[in-house]
Amino acid sequence: MTEKKKKIYSVLVENKSGVLSKVSGLFARRSFNIDSLAVGETDDPTVSVMTIVSSGDHRTLEQIEKQLNKKLDVIKVKTFTEPNSVSKELLLMKVRYNKSNRREILDTCDMMKAEIVDMSKSNMMIQLCAAPEKVALFIKLMASVSIVEMARTGTLALPKCVDQD
Amino acid sequence: MIGADAIVKCLEAEGVEMVYGYPGVAICPFYNSILNTDIRTVLIRTEQNAAHAASGYARISGKPGVCCVTSGPGATNLITGIATAFADSIPLICITGQVDTQLIGSDVFQEADITGAVESFVKYSYLIRDVNDIPRVFKEAFHIASTGRKGPVLIDIPADVQKDTISKFKYPEEVSMRTYKPTVKGNMVQIKKVAKQLSGAKRPIICAGGGVLLAGAQEKLQAFSEKFGIPVVSTMMGIGVMPTDHPFYYGMVGNNGRAYANRAMNESDFLMFIGARVADRAVSQNGFDADNKTLVHIDVDPAEIGKNVGATIPIVGDVACILEDLLNQDITVESKKWQDTLKEYRKAFAEYKESHADALVKKSGDAVDPCEFVEVLSRALDDNAVYVADVGQNQIWSCGNYVMKKGRFLTSGGMGTMGYSIPAAMGAKMADPSRQVVAVCGDGAFQMSMMELATIMQEKVDVKIFVMNNEVLGMVREHQHFVYKDKFSMIDLSQGSPDLGKLSEAYGIHYKKITSEKNMKKEIEAFLKKKGCGLMECRILPDEVVRGM
Numbered sequence: 115m116t117e118k119k120k121k122i123y124s125v126l127v128e129n130k131s132g133v134l135s136k137v138s139g140l141f142a143r144r145s146f147n148i149d150s151l152a153v154g155e156t157d158d159p160t161v162s163v164m165t166i167v168s169s170g171d172h173r174t175l176e177q178i179e180k181q182l183n184k185k186l187d188v189i190k191v192k193t194f195t196e197p198n199s200v201s202k203e204l205l206l207m208k209v210r211y212n213k214s215n216r217r218e219i220l221d222t223c224d225m226m227k228a229e230i231v232d233m234s235k236s237n238m239m240i241q242l243c244a245a246p247e248k249v250a251l252f253i254k255l256m257a258s259v260s261i262v263e264m265a266r267t268g269t270l271a272l273p274k275c276v277d278q279d
Numbered sequence: 280m281i282g283a284d285a286i287v288k289c290l291e292a293e294g295v296e297m298v299y300g301y302p303g304v305a306i307c308p309f310y311n312s313i314l315n316t317d318i319r320t321v322l323i324r325t326e327q328n329a330a331h332a333a334s335g336y337a338r339i340s341g342k343p344g345v346c347c348v349t350s351g352p353g354a355t356n357l358i359t360g361i362a363t364a365f366a367d368s369i370p371l372i373c374i375t376g377q378v379d380t381q382l383i384g385s386d387v388f389q390e391a392d393i394t395g396a397v398e399s400f401v402k403y404s405y406l407i408r409d410v411n412d413i414p415r416v417f418k419e420a421f422h423i424a425s426t427g428r429k430g431p432v433l434i435d436i437p438a439d440v441q442k443d444t445i446s447k448f449k450y451p452e453e454v455s456m457r458t459y460k461p462t463v464k465g466n467m468v469q470i471k472k473v474a475k476q477l478s479g480a481k482r483p484i485i486c487a488g489g490g491v492l493l494a495g496a497q498e499k500l501q502a503f504s505e506k507f508g509i510p511v512v513s514t515m516m517g518i519g520v521m522p523t524d525h526p527f528y529y530g531m532v533g534n535n536g537r538a539y540a541n542r543a544m545n546e547s548d549f550l551m552f553i554g555a556r557v558a559d560r561a562v563s564q565n566g567f568d569a570d571n572k573t574l575v576h577i578d579v580d581p582a583e584i585g586k587n588v589g590a591t592i593p594i595v596g597d598v599a600c601i602l603e604d605l606l607n608q609d610i611t612v613e614s615k616k617w618q619d620t621l622k623e624y625r626k627a628f629a630e631y632k633e634s635h636a637d638a639l640v641k642k643s644g645d646a647v648d649p650c651e652f653v654e655v656l657s658r659a660l661d662d663n664a665v666y667v668a669d670v671g672q673n674q675i676w677s678c679g680n681y682v683m684k685k686g687r688f689l690t691s692g693g694m695g696t697m698g699y700s701i702p703a704a705m706g707a708k709m710a711d712p713s714r715q716v717v718a719v720c721g722d723g724a725f726q727m728s729m730m731e732l733a734t735i736m737q738e739k740v741d742v743k744i745f746v747m748n749n750e751v752l753g754m755v756r757e758h759q760h761f762v763y764k765d766k767f768s769m770i771d772l773s774q775g776s777p778d779l780g781k782l783s784e785a786y787g788i789h790y791k792k793i794t795s796e797k798n799m800k801k802e803i804e805a806f807l808k809k810k811g812c813g814l815m816e817c818r819i820l821p822d823e824v825v826r827g828m
Contacts, residue, residue, distance in 0.1 A: 173585065180585075183582070184580070186456070186458050186459050189457055189458050
């Protein structure tokens with residue numbers, strides 16, 4: 115009954131001030147989890163999309179969708195799970211390097227298809243755009259290196275392309 | 280025309296008769312413009328009660344109640360009233376003044392982020408920054424408050440916007456909101472499914488909530504119950520969906536409800552929640568099991584369905600509309616045996632009550648039995664009277680013993696806000712002066728809103744107030760009696776409380792005290808007959824408990 119599941123909510127909202135706080139406030143007030151949250155404009159400048167990843171039991175996940183739909187600034191809520199969507203996250207990571215570990219860092223980046231986007235004599239910045247698990251794995255692999263700072267976007271997701279017929 | 284004039288025009292277009300409020304500099308432009316209209320303004324004595332009065336008005340008139348206060352503390356004082364209305368789905372339009380637009384966010388005198396503060400207690404809120412938005416915002420606000428699941432909408436308007444010139448005032452005829460389209464008509468497939476399963480049910484029952492009253496569907500519910508022979512119980516907010524003496528009505532359920540009403544609900548095999556949110560107080564009682572019955576849940580708010588219990592058959596839509604469709608179903612329900620069983624339960628209770636009547640009646644001496652008092656009072660009222668119950672032991676006594684004829688029973692059910700009854704009764708009476716209106720409260724709640732006696736006298740509102748005075752906070756005392764083994768804390772009202780007779784005299788209110796059941800009926804009848812506001816004090820013993828109803 116109380117088995118925890120993950121769900122992705124793609125929430126189309128009115129692009130105006132205060133909406134983010136209303137939506138995040140709803141999660142706080144009802145003790146819903148936010149695993150990650152990403153907000154951006156859509157092709158329509160009056161509409162923003164919030165991609166929220168949450169987890170909880172079946173009833174909670176259903177309540178989240180219903181409560182989101184109740185908010186008057188929410189235009190549409192689409193939900194999907196990871197297997198039927200393409201989900202990506204962007205990671206920027208700054209690491210300190212030296213002669214002895216430079217090769218190892220570059221090899222890991224190469225294998226994980228991460229890119230070096232900036233560099234100084236002692237630091238380099240790595241960018242990775244990948245599925246959330248792969249981003250998590252990359253961070254784990256780099257844990258042995260000295261990470262100076264990093265930032266992640268949170269998951270962006272859209273349902274997979276399916277031909278309607 | 281300036282913004283403030285435009286607001287008044289909007290209120291006129293919506294047919295607003297009454298605004299409850301309290302002024303301040305930030306809302307002065309509005310209160311200046313409203314002088315030029317026929318809209319009645321009521322100067323309340325504290326802002327919270329403006330919302331309660333508007334709530335009482337809304338529940339009797341069927342239209343959104345309007346309250347209007349100033350910025351900062353005026354707005355924050357309103358919050359409890361807004362939350363109370365939100366919990367019971369009462370439509371309100373709450374207008375708040377705000378500091379000038381360019382000062383917002385700089386913590387100037389009497390600035391409060393009221394739209395932020397009320398976010399979880401309103402159906403929607405607006406902060407108007409452009410005077411030209413006023414007509415659209417008001418049109419939307421009234422629409423939102425009074426459709427779908429009703430509720431309060433707050434409109435915050437900076438003082439400079441109220442003073443700005445509006446280029447062209449045109450009140451919109453229609454609302455166009457892409458994000459708001461409440462479902463009205465119930466899904467026919469689901470309705471057919473209910474009909475099919477209902478025809479096979481052996482022990483069907485309806486549990487009706489406040490949503491039935493909000494939809495004005497009492498008559499349809501009664502017709503549905505009678506046509507198919509389905510017994511009805513109600514939640515606290517649903518009291519009044521049927522007359523108490525209706526043969527199919529079995530009273531209020533819940534942890535403070537009638538034992539046989541709970542038993543009826545628990546033993547049913549087909550339970551229809553109609554306009555009820557299946558709240559904790561209704562279903563948290565021994566023996567309720569949602570899994571051993573077919574559960575139909577009909578509500579206008581899809582988020583309520585499945586929130587507390589999972590429904591076998593959910594139907595979203597307007598309760599009146601769905602009941603109409605259900606009434607038209609061509610089925611028969613075989614419930615005669617079940618009805619006989621329930622009648623037995625009710626009879627057994629009546630007999631038990633009868634046999635214990637002497638024991639109940641008196642230990643008291645110089646006090647009134649609260650249950651008896653509520654019953655005698657409600658029988659003495661006009662058929663269509665409005666009874667406003669406050670919160671505390673008095674609420675439970677009122678719910679359990681009130682004899683509903685064709686009137687209304689109002690109370691703060693969801694939030695349980697003490698002090699609701701007096702301002703709400705005032706609003707109810709102003710909504711329909713032809714109806715008799717009484718407020719029944721304890722001495723604790725009375726002291727939370729007794730400042731409104733001044734408003735009542737100023738506006739010459741004929742409400743009768745009944746104070747059950749036991750000189751303690753009875754509900755808390757009862758809790759401490761059972762849970763903390765009589766270690767009482769923070770409940771004593773015997774010291775410092777005013778002499779209600781002298782207080783009434785100070786306000787110029789007719790006063791009467793009763794301390795025994797002798798002549799109680801006559802005293803109450805005579806008291807109700809007197810014109811103008813009156814206060815009747817009934818002495819209750821401090822150790823009375825809300826005993827099994």
